[in-house]
Amino acid sequence: MSIEIKKVEKKSDLKKFIMFPWKIYMTDEHWVAPLIMDMKHRFDAKKNPYYEHAEVELFLALKNGKPVGRIACHIDKLHNDTHKEKAAFFGFFEVIEDYEVAKALYDHAVKWTKEKEMDFLRGPMSFGTNDECAFLLEGFDSDPAVMMPYNPKYYIDFSEKYGFIKAKDLLAFFKKSSDPIDPRLKRQAQRIENDPKIRVRKFSKKDFKKEMERVKEVYDAAWEPNWGFVPMTEKELDETAQVLLQYADTDLVWFAEEIHDDGTIEPIGVSVVLPNLNEATKPLNGRLFPFGIFKFMSLKKKVKGTRAILFGLKRKAQGFGVPTLLFWKTEEAGKLKGYEWVEMSWNLEDNFKINKFDTNLGGKVYKKYRIYDLKV
Numbered sequence: 001m002s003i004e005i006k007k008v009e010k011k012s013d014l015k016k017f018i019m020f021p022w023k024i025y026m027t028d029e030h031w032v033a034p035l036i037m038d039m040k041h042r043f044d045a046k047k048n049p050y051y052e053h054a055e056v057e058l059f060l061a062l063k064n065g066k067p068v069g070r071i072a073c074h075i076d077k078l079h080n081d082t083h084k085e086k087a088a089f090f091g092f093f094e095v096i097e098d099y100e101v102a103k104a105l106y107d108h109a110v111k112w113t114k115e116k117e118m119d120f121l122r123g124p125m126s127f128g129t130n131d132e133c134a135f136l137l138e139g140f141d142s143d144p145a146v147m148m149p150y151n152p153k154y155y156i157d158f159s160e161k162y163g164f165i166k167a168k169d170l171l172a173f174f175k176k177s178s179d180p181i182d183p184r185l186k187r188q189a190q191r192i193e194n195d196p197k198i199r200v201r202k203f204s205k206k207d208f209k210k211e212m213e214r215v216k217e218v219y220d221a222a223w224e225p226n227w228g229f230v231p232m233t234e235k236e237l238d239e240t241a242q243v244l245l246q247y248a249d250t251d252l253v254w255f256a257e258e259i260h261d262d263g264t265i266e267p268i269g270v271s272v273v274l275p276n277l278n279e280a281t282k283p284l285n286g287r288l289f290p291f292g293i294f295k296f297m298s299l300k301k302k303v304k305g306t307r308a309i310l311f312g313l314k315r316k317a318q319g320f321g322v323p324t325l326l327f328w329k330t331e332e333a334g335k336l337k338g339y340e341w342v343e344m345s346w347n348l349e350d351n352f353k354i355n356k357f358d359t360n361l362g363g364k365v366y367k368k369y370r371i372y373d374l375k376v
Contacts, residue, residue, distance in 0.1 A: 007057060088118040093105070135369060139172070200254055208245065254330045269323065309345075
């Protein structure tokens with residue numbers, strides 16, 4: 001029976017697209033189902049600000065009229081303008097363990113890329129580096145942390161068999177709160193803590209909008225040189241703020257600031273650590289409403305893990321004790337609230353400075369991820 005690739009155009013098609021992963025992971029003990037309401041939002045062009053600077057199309061692979069795979073193809077104008085590239089992306093890739101189905105999906109994505117006159121296809125990027133990206137390469141023996149991907153091992157095999165080549169590997173570090181920080185780094189941090197021109201403080205809920213602008217200021221300055229970086233638009237920042245407001249623990253969001261001689265205060269570093277809400281959402285199987293919300297609120301109080309999702313420093317704050325002081329204060333705040341471990345992710349494999357820093361903090365690489373490229 002031939003494989004049909006169908007564009008998602010109707011609500012019924014979108015429902016099949018969103019619900020397809022349950023077929024793949026039904027018996028996988030480590031998969032954490034996404035919240036269905038969140039997925040509906042992500043694919044709503046009127047609500048998701050990514051669509052304002054990107055072209056997105058979703059496709060289903062069908063056999064006998066039943067879904068056997070899915071893929072999203074998208075072109076991010078903001079990415080291509082930033083990096084002077086002609087890149088198309090694929091994401092939200094899921095497929096049964098059948099290479100012919102995977103090949104049909106990739107064939108269609110390549111055809112789509114050529115029709116759009118792009119030079120290469122990159123992925124998986126589920127809407128860019130500010131979102132979930134990459135295939136899990138190593139570390140299949142534990143659940144993913146919040147906002148990190150998970151997939152069967154055969155996705156790697158299928159992609160490389162098709163001809164995709166490695167573009168970049170990403171690393172995730174694991175650290176128990178009880179694992180010690182390198183004493184040399186600790187001493188550096190203590191010296192900085194006594195410097196009257198430097199201060200660290202927690203995120204202020206009372207000044208939420210301004211605080212988010214400070215996060216973006218540091219984020220853009222710190223990440224601008226990095227591979228794949230794309231600055232958030234104002235609407236994307238607003239959406240991120242809403243997510244933080246709804247799910248984050250602002251006791252785990254800290255700033256490092258420089259106090260200038262004229263009394264002005266400049267944010268020079270930020271640490272954003274999220275509770276690992278996957279621990280609370282996993283039992284819900286994707287359904288928060290109508291009754292899952294009560295279970296979620298109960299389980300949220302029992303979450304033990306965290307993910308350091310953003311750790312950014314302006315150039316002037318790099319290379320001395322500010323990074324350690326910022327991490328130390330965030331970790332101590334987490335200990336007081338009962339958090340027992342942190343995943344520091346993700347790091348580019350060739351960002352040697354941050355990888356060494358995370359190692360000196362007591363972290364160990366426990367998961368690896370891979371992003372692929374294919375010239376068309």
